[in-house]
Amino acid sequence: MWSWVLHRITGVLTFFFLFVHVLDTALVRVSPNTYDAIIETYKNPIVNLMEVGLVGAVLYHALNGIRVILVDFWSKGAKYQHVMLWSLIGVWVLVMIPGTYFMLERTVSDLFGGGN
Template structure:
């Protein structure tokens, strides 16, 4: 059940990010100077930490989505759904460590 809840939450978070991303990118056509100023406001540590949250949400949502498809469309999916959840969490952790490290490096040291 918690994987279902987390899947829904990460889907909504990803949707809201994409919504804001489309809006701020659309500004480049309306007023390029305003777009540049908004992009500059994103270059701070708080947004860097939010990027880690975004990567975590998108990665979990994608990996769990594959698991959900396997449970739904593979005849043995329901039998292995718990094992697949642990695989998803393991892969998520293995990919998140270097991803978060890179984002933290870029945020705090890699200007």
């Protein structure tokens, strides 16, 4: 049940990100200076953490979507759904650990080590 709830939450979060992304990208046609100003506000550690969360949400949503498809369309899907859930969690962790490191590397460097 929690995988279902998390799948819905990550889907909604991804939708809202895409909505905001389309809106701020559309600004480039209306006012390039405003677009540049908004993009500049995204360059801070809080937004960087939100980007890590977005990647985690999209990755979970994609992996769980594959699991849902397998449960629905594979004759043995229901039998192995629990194993597939733990497998997707394992893959998610294996991808997110290095992904988070590389996404936060510059932010941590800027905060504690003096960036470029």
